């Protein structure tokens with residue numbers, strides 16, 4: 001009966017979203033009066049999961065599943081759910097989880113609610129709140145199937161700590177036909193990704209040209225942030241497509257989003273609205289971004305950003 | 320090659336989002352509908368296959384008669400024929416079930432859908448469809464080539480991209496990158512005239528239950544007004560982000 005949660009790791013280490021979905025699973029399990037089982041793929045030390053509400057860990061060690069594979073992972077999670085007789089299965093909103101979740105839903109004949117932002121308001125009927133219309137609204141949805149699948153939005157529920165420990169058990173699921181094979185991975189290493197970042201620094205057409213991104217990168221560096229950009233900036237080839245955020249780009253749900261030289265078009269805002277605190281730096285006080293932001297500076301980015309870098313360096317030195 | 324392109328009919332990206340009937344229904348008043356942007360990239364890639372590799376392209380939507388102008392637009396862009404499954408789209412699973420039936424009856428080798436629709440943003444339909452018909456599946460797809468039965472695709476992952484090989488039958492969830500922004504086509508007069516004569520088949524739905532139900536909608540709480548900081552006092556921003564917002 002336990003609630004099953006898929007806790008993602010990278011190179012053996014758990015991601016922050018793994019701890020967030022574990023915390024979410026614990027909240028659901030408490031409401032249902034049951035326990036939490038986590039499933040992990042090639043993770044090293046799983047003790048941290050106990051501190052976030054997990055009672056039992058099913059540990060998969062498999063060289064065949066070393067690379068993420070949506071079919072393989074969905075099948076393994078579904079076998080774990082059947083073994084644990086789980087009525088609720090929780091995943092995150094990472095690119096990988098979003099990839100496997102619909103396949104898992106079909107495997108388990110589970111109704112699926114994605115982009116869920118709060119613990120269920122009721123477990124019978126099972127009722128959750130999710131974002132809709134690219135963050136312009138919320139939708140209250142019931143999941144009416146026997147088994148339920150919930151995809152939790154990043155940074156919406158938060159990471160909750162407890163003092164407890166989890167038991168571990170090795171788990172060897174049968175591995176299906178994988179169907180899709182990874183040939184090569186092209187990933188920037190040593191850089192914070194938009195998906196994982198607590199802080200995102202984003203530049204728009206107001207920066208005039210790609211040669212001016214040095215200060216954006218430096219600001220991101222001081223803050224330990226990821227860099228992003230508006231759509232025209234990636235369309236013009238000033239920055240790679242992977243940095244394009246907004247309604248038709250990547251969604252951003254960071255703690256802090258700093259928009260520099262971005263006007264704040266509705267399609268841009270839709271994709272970054274889930275961020276907790278928004279800062280805008282723009283020469284035009286009428287720019288729509290000022291209506292969406294928490295803090296704003298009306299000023300020229302070429303003057304304000306270097307000053308901001310300097311002040312942040314002073315601040316970091318004092319910490 | 321027979322290609323099916325799934326077209327979701329969604330409010331234009333600039334639409335104001337409001338609700339009626341005690342916040343249970345989306346208010347369509349004054350809303351312009353468009354082809355879901357992710358599907359537009361997919362349709363354009365399908366046109367490339369048609370022109371370069373001789374594929375036949377069908378577009379499909381699960382929805383009421385009001386979605387037909389959107390399908391006609393897809394025909395004007397160059398699809399060969401269109402299918403509308405005549406039932407209101409209620410949840411991802413029910414739509415995927417209808418599409419699975421269309422794929423089975425039409426024997427499509429490649430299904431191009433979008434990564435997600437911009438209205439309900441489920442990101443569910445393509446994966447569920449692949450699961451239902453037992454096809455391979457690649458989402459967040461930013462490039463696709465097909466050679467006989469083999470396919471090579473690129474997919475955006477967190478922090479980069481990966482290249483994968485797979486085979487038909489295949490379902491993809493496409494997005495920007497699948498074709499360049501500048502390759503997107505606007506229907507011309509000739510296309511619009513020709514689209515009028517192309518077949519748009521209305522298919523009755525198969526039995527399919529829903530698995531989820533929408534109870535109501537809520538709008539985000541109104542935001543407080545922005546706190547402005549003087550451009551000569553940037554240190555104050557650092558101070559506020561640390562002491563007030565507590566994000567650095």
Ligand SMILES: Cc1cc2nc3c(=O)[nH]c(=O)nc-3n(C[C@H](O)[C@H](O)[C@H](O)COP(=O)(O)OP(=O)(O)OC[C@H]3O[C@@H](n4cnc5c(N)ncnc54)[C@H](O)[C@@H]3O)c2cc1C
Pocket residue numbers: 203204205206207229230231232233244245246247248249260261262263264265266267268271281282283284287299300301302332356
């Ligand atoms: C279907 C569709 C989907 C879209 N999806 C997206 C999306 O996902 N993401 C996205 O970003 N956009 C999207 N757009 C585009 C969107 O409508 C805007 O065109 C875009 O966001 C504008 O980018 P920008 O703010 O960088 O540029 P602009 O609108 O040109 O704004 C530049 C800003 O910089 C300011 N500025 C100029 N000089 C300086 C300076 N020296 N210092 C500081 N500020 C300065 C200006 O005052 C201005 O406000 C979409 C559009 C459509 C039609």
Ligand SMILES: Nc1ncnc2c1ncn2[C@@H]1O[C@H](COP(=O)(O)O)[C@@H](O)[C@H]1O
Pocket residue numbers: 325326327328355357358379380381382408411414431432433434435436437439440441442443444445
């Ligand atoms: N009613 C529908 N009719 C046809 N295709 C759809 C429909 N709804 C969703 N799709 C397809 O599935 C993709 C993802 O939609 P969604 O799962 O709703 O986010 C869309 O980009 C379309 O390609």
